[in-house]
Amino acid sequence: MVTIREVAKIAGVSMTTVSRAFNPKAVIKEETRQRIFKIADDIGYAPNISARGLVTNKKFVIGVFLSSIHTDMSTYLSDIISNIHDSLPENYLLSVEGIDRIQSFDQKVKNRFDGILVVSQSAADNQFIYKLKNNNIPMVVVLRAMDNPEIDNIYADDEKGILDAINYIARQGHKRIGFIEGPPSYENTIKRRRGVELGCVANHLKLVDDAIKIGDFGPITGKNLMEEILELPKEIRPTCVVCANDDMAIGAFRACYEKGIKIPEEMSITGFDDNSYSKLSTPALTTISNPIPEMASLGIKRLISTIESPKKVRLFQSLPTKLIIRESVAKI
Amino acid sequence: MVTIREVAKIAGVSMTTVSRAFNPKAVIKEETRQRIFKIADDIGYAPNISARGLVTNKKFVIGVFLSSIHTDMSTYLSDIISNIHDSLPENYLLSVEGIDRIQSFDQKVKNRFDGILVVSQSAADNQFIYKLKNNNIPMVVVLRAMDNPEIDNIYADDEKGILDAINYIARQGHKRIGFIEGPPSYENTIKRRRGVELGCVANHLKLVDDAIKIGDFGPITGKNLMEEILELPKEIRPTCVVCANDDMAIGAFRACYEKGIKIPEEMSITGFDDNSYSKLSTPALTTISNPIPEMASLGIKRLISTIESPKKVRLFQSLPTKLIIRESVAKI
DNA sequence: TGCTTATATGTTACCGGTAACATTATTTAG
DNA sequence: CTAAATAATGTTACCGGTAACATATAAGCA
Numbered sequence: 001m002v003t004i005r006e007v008a009k010i011a012g013v014s015m016t017t018v019s020r021a022f023n024p025k026a027v028i029k030e031e032t033r034q035r036i037f038k039i040a041d042d043i044g045y046a047p048n049i050s051a052r053g054l055v056t057n058k059k060f061v062i063g064v065f066l067s068s069i070h071t072d073m074s075t076y077l078s079d080i081i082s083n084i085h086d087s088l089p090e091n092y093l094l095s096v097e098g099i100d101r102i103q104s105f106d107q108k109v110k111n112r113f114d115g116i117l118v119v120s121q122s123a124a125d126n127q128f129i130y131k132l133k134n135n136n137i138p139m140v141v142v143l144r145a146m147d148n149p150e151i152d153n154i155y156a157d158d159e160k161g162i163l164d165a166i167n168y169i170a171r172q173g174h175k176r177i178g179f180i181e182g183p184p185s186y187e188n189t190i191k192r193r194r195g196v197e198l199g200c201v202a203n204h205l206k207l208v209d210d211a212i213k214i215g216d217f218g219p220i221t222g223k224n225l226m227e228e229i230l231e232l233p234k235e236i237r238p239t240c241v242v243c244a245n246d247d248m249a250i251g252a253f254r255a256c257y258e259k260g261i262k263i264p265e266e267m268s269i270t271g272f273d274d275n276s277y278s279k280l281s282t283p284a285l286t287t288i289s290n291p292i293p294e295m296a297s298l299g300i301k302r303l304i305s306t307i308e309s310p311k312k313v314r315l316f317q318s319l320p321t322k323l324i325i326r327e328s329v330a331k332i
Numbered sequence: 333m334v335t336i337r338e339v340a341k342i343a344g345v346s347m348t349t350v351s352r353a354f355n356p357k358a359v360i361k362e363e364t365r366q367r368i369f370k371i372a373d374d375i376g377y378a379p380n381i382s383a384r385g386l387v388t389n390k391k392f393v394i395g396v397f398l399s400s401i402h403t404d405m406s407t408y409l410s411d412i413i414s415n416i417h418d419s420l421p422e423n424y425l426l427s428v429e430g431i432d433r434i435q436s437f438d439q440k441v442k443n444r445f446d447g448i449l450v451v452s453q454s455a456a457d458n459q460f461i462y463k464l465k466n467n468n469i470p471m472v473v474v475l476r477a478m479d480n481p482e483i484d485n486i487y488a489d490d491e492k493g494i495l496d497a498i499n500y501i502a503r504q505g506h507k508r509i510g511f512i513e514g515p516p517s518y519e520n521t522i523k524r525r526r527g528v529e530l531g532c533v534a535n536h537l538k539l540v541d542d543a544i545k546i547g548d549f550g551p552i553t554g555k556n557l558m559e560e561i562l563e564l565p566k567e568i569r570p571t572c573v574v575c576a577n578d579d580m581a582i583g584a585f586r587a588c589y590e591k592g593i594k595i596p597e598e599m600s601i602t603g604f605d606d607n608s609y610s611k612l613s614t615p616a617l618t619t620i621s622n623p624i625p626e627m628a629s630l631g632i633k634r635l636i637s638t639i640e641s642p643k644k645v646r647l648f649q650s651l652p653t654k655l656i657i658r659e660s661v662a663k664i
Numbered sequence: 665t666g667c668t669t670a671t672a673t674g675t676t677a678c679c680g681g682t683a684a685c686a687t688t689a690t691t692t693a694g
Numbered sequence: 695c696t697a698a699a700t701a702a703t704g705t706t707a708c709c710g711g712t713a714a715c716a717t718a719t720a721a722g723c724a
Contacts, residue, residue, distance in 0.1 A: 001389070003710055014674045019712060029672060046442040050385030051710035055679045057333070059382065061393070061425065069417065074410035075608075081409070081428055082401040090435050093393065093427040093444060096413055103422050110378040112425060219612050250612045257614040276407075277609050280551050280582045282589040335680055346704045351682060361702060383680035387709045 002045045010039050022047050061093045062303065063109070063116040064296075067125055069098040071217065075247075075275045076292045080119065083293040087300040099128050113137060115303040117296065120144045122185050138306045140315070142295040144187045152302055152315040154295045158188050158272075159195040161288040161321030162242070165270050166199025168286075168323060169240050173332035174268065178211030178238035180225050180248050186217070192244045192272065211238045215248050222251025230259055230267075240268035240329060246275045249285055249328075264330035274324050283327035291319040334377045342371050354379050393425045394635065395441070395448040396628075399457055401430040403549065407579075407607045408624045412451065415625040419632040431460050445469060447635040449628065452476045454517050470638045472647070474627040476519045484634055484647040486627045490520050490604075491527040493620040493653030494574070497602050498531025500618075500655060501572050505664035506600065510543030510570035512557050512580050518549070524576045524604065543570045547580050554583025562591055562599075572600035572661060578607045581617055581660075596662035606656050615659035623651040 008015045013032065020026035021036040040046075053059050064084060069077075084094055095113070099120075102108050105128070109116075115138035118129055122144070132139045133151065145155040169177060179196050182189035200207045211229045215221035222243060229241060243249035249271030253263060261267050263283055271278055274289035302315050340347045345364065352358035353368040372378075385391050396416060401409075416426060427445070431452075434440050441448075441463070447470035450461055454476070464471045465483065477487040501509060511528050514521035532539045543561045547553035554575060561573060575581035581603030585595060593599050595615055603610055606621035634647050 001710090005710080015710090016675080016712075017673055020673085023712085027671070027673095032672080041438075046438040048386070048443055048710050050382045050389075050391070051679090052712075053382030053679095054380070054386055054681080054710080055712045057382075057679085061427070063425075069410050069414040075407060077413070078401050078406035078409045082430070085401065085430065085433060091439055093395075093425075093440075094429070095393070095425040096428050097426070098414070098417065101417060106373075106378040107423055108425075111380055111382075250609070253614055254612055254616075277582070280586055282585055282614055284586075333680090337680080347680090348682075348705080349703060352703085355682085359701070359703095364702080380680050383709090384682075385709095386680080386711080387682045389709085 001048070002043050004045070004047070006043065007036060007040050007045050010043070011036050059112060059114050060091050061095055061113050062088060062300070063095045063097060063113040064119060065097050065099050065116055065128070066119045067098070067121040068100045069096075071121060075277065076273075079276075079293040080296040083297040084117070084300045087297050087304070089304065092304075099125050102128065105131055109137075110135060115139065115307050117142065117299045117303055119292075119296065121188065123187060124185060138303060138310075140299040140303050140306075142299040143292065145318075149314055149316075152299075152306070152311075154299055154302075154315065154317045154319065156291055156295065156319050156321050158191040158290075158321065159198070161272065161290075161323070162192050162195025163199045163202075164321075164323040165242060165272075165286075165288055166196060166203060166205065168325065169242070169268070169270070169329060170199075170203035170205055172240075172268075172329055174205065174238075174240045174329075176206045176208050176211075176236070176238040176240075178208055178213070178229050178241040180213045180215050180222060180229075180241060180243045180252065182215060182217050182244040182248075184214070189244060196242060208232075208236060208238045210236070211241065215244070217245050217247060219247045219251035219254070222248030223255045224251075226252035226255035227259070230255060230261065239332060240270070242270045244272055246271035246273040246278045246285060246287055249287070250277065250281060253281060253285075253328075264328050268329040270329060278324075279326065281328075286326045286328045287324050289322045289324050291321065294319055333380070334375050336377070336379070338375065339368060339372050339377050342375070343368050391444060391446050392423050393427055393445050394420060394632065395427045395429060395445040396451060397429050397431050397448055397460070398451045399430070399453040400432045401428075403453060407609065408605075411608075411625040412628045415629040416449070416632045419629050419636070421636065424636075431457050434460065437463055441469070442467060447471065447639050449474065449631045449635055451624075451628065453520065455519060456517060470635060470642075472631040472635050472638075474631045475624065477650075481646055481648075484631075484638070484643075486631055486634075486647065486649045486651065488623055488627065488651045488653055490523040490622075490653065491530070493604065493622075493655070494524050494527025495531045495534075496653075496655040497574060497604075497618075497620055498528060498535060498537065500657065501574070501600070501602070501661060502531070502535035502537055504572075504600075504661055506537065506570075506572045506661075507664075508538045508540050508543075508568070508570040508572075510540055510545070510561050510573040512545045512547050512554060512561075512573060512575045512584065514547060514549050514576040514580075516546070521576060528574060540564075540568060540570045542568070543573065547576070549577050549579060551579045551583035551586070554580030555587045556583075558584035558587035559591070562587060562593065571664060572602070574602045576604055578603035578605040578610045578617060578619055581619070582609065582613060585613060585617075585660075596660050600661040602661060610656075611658065613660075618658045618660045619656050621654045621656050623653065626651055 008018045020028040021033040118141045140152040142154045146153045213225035271287035278285040336350045339350045352360040353365040450473045472484040474486045478485045545557035603619035610617040
């Protein structure tokens with residue numbers, strides 16, 4: 001392994017000067033720096049991160065911790081990661097982990113990250129989040145609103161998103177709707193449900209009791225629960241079922257397809273997320289776009305900036321969602 | 333920051349003993365180890381990775397480098413990552429990067445990884461792969477066959493996969509087929525095309541010239557190219573179009589839907605990958621499963637084992653694909 | 665020209681661990 | 695019961711950088 005000392009010897013300067021050459025903000029004559037770069041390149045020198053980290057206490061690693069690697073937003077993962085990379089200085093590594101898999105916080109997390117972006121879907125992550133806080137690890141939580149005023153936070157206005165959808169459904173002339181919601185442990189579930197409830201009273205829509213179902217954000221439950229809804233007698237069966245995410249909506253499509261029920265003529269369906277498949281389904285899914293990649297991107301920017309200069313005021317930002325009207329809701 | 337010396341002082345032992353307590357293979361009395369663990373836990377000690385890495389030259393970071401974060405296998409990303417985590421000791425971090433984004437190899441890669449899993453789709457990655465080789469960084473290349481006998485390699489038998497599909501299509505009574513293939517720079521494109529060609533001659537199928545189209549593995553080209561195929565007069569138009577991946581097949585579905593062409597009655601379609609949406613499409617897509625998560629998982633296992641004890645014989649393994657018959661190919 | 669200030673570079677201690685080697689405590693065996 | 699073997703722990707140099715401080719060189723100015 002070639003070290004800073006060898007470069008120094010060849011260049012006829014001290015180690016410190018070489019060190020300076022590799023530290024952008026250090027003061028050094030540009031000409032010297034270039035000469036050192038040239039030599040370093042020739043003999044294949046690259047700074048040893050461990051040695052550097054030992055003294056600076058930096059790791060040049062940013063962590064993205066998701067509630068679980070497998071979730072309803074797994075289709076977003078590549079978007080999230082590439083958006084993060086766009087906002088991340090090249091000398092940082094991006095480590096992707098699942099909160100649900102951490103066995104030993106000390107081993108996995110402590111002393112390993114300069115900062116962590118928590119993409120959190122559930123209050124179950126709070127324990128982890130507070131451990132980060134206690135260890136003074138710079139952190140931004142996205143996706144879910146946190147009420148702790150000391151935690152930087154970016155989230156989306158899910159309630160408003162669903163409300164927009166319900167208003168639209170009402171305008172299309174629907175009178176009875178069903179709702180396939182997410183698991184109760186997810187905060188988004190609560191906000192989306194509130195959106196549905198608010199929307200229904202505001203528009204005098206009937207939210208059919210027997211057509212309120214609890215799913216797990218996966219397509220299989222979407223399908224199964226939609227099958228149950230389709231068993232309902234036609235007079236009370238809803239004409240539109242709103243699903244708490246796209247994956248369940250796609251499952252619901254499948255249930256209709258198997259029963260020969262035409263979408264949207266005989267059954268309208270909406271989703272939430274606007275994931276990459278929703279525009280490709282047949283018919284294309286009317287849904288609500290969820291600014292997940294934007295949250296990740298903004299979150300990382302904030303994180304980097306916090307690492308470089310700690311902030312005194314909290315970031316607490318809500319990002320808008322947007323109704324994406326496609327083909328899965330009929331005009332009645 | 334609490335160091336090993338403080339733990340040592342409290343425990344009344346030397347630093348080395350504490351160090352041993354935290355190194356699983358070190359020889360130390362179990363009783364002493366437990367006592368040290370207890371103290372460490374009390375005062376919140378965790379080993380400093382940088383200091384440790386400085387002397388051992390280990391980083392406890394594994395890299396996964398994908399040709400590009402955005403590719404036809406972006407839907408696999410969460411599968412790949414979680415499969416990798418399943419095979420990765422907890423003290424390793426997993427860094428996810430795109431080969432196409434590396435600006436400075438020295439800065440981003442050198443001295444930063446104990447080993448790297450290269451998920452490679454294209455010969456364009458070779459430059460990167462050979463740099464890893466030159467720097468003696470342990471590496472396993474998956475997804476694409478490499479002919480260099482010094483590089484550990486796991487790939488899938490794409491040609492056989494497509495061949496199985498063509499045989500099946502022929503058995504269903506089809507006579508004329510079309511082919512929407514991938515970009516020429518991808519190795520898989522070549523192997524899949526060869527599978528199609530072989531299958532056609534073996535089964536006396538006509539591969540319609542005007543229905544051979546070059547896509548980019550994205551759903552949009554799948555749609556556009558299928559539209560072109562649908563323009564063909566009915567007498568020469570293929571009755572089945574094989575798509576080189578699922579995403580393009582889904583795009584092709586969309587083209588048919590918009591033109592009111594029934595799948596599979598009026599047009600049969602197949603894909604490749606068996607990604608998570610192929611079972612959910614309407615109709616469900618007949619496709620070929622691609623053992624990407626298995627490759628990632630096996631690759632990581634090999635990598636870890638290579639890091640722990642360097643291997644002298646090369647790993648060169650082909651994994652089988654499997655025809656998944658669903659609903660998108662009609663019997664004629 | 666000489667003195668002050670700014671710029672560029674050098675000297676040295678130290679960051680927090682680990683490995684080699686040395687030493688002491690404990691077993692084992694004759 | 696003692697010598698030899700084994701287990702457990704200690705001492706110390708060092709891994710490859712950086713930061714604080716010291717010094718040398720160049721530039722600015724009366």
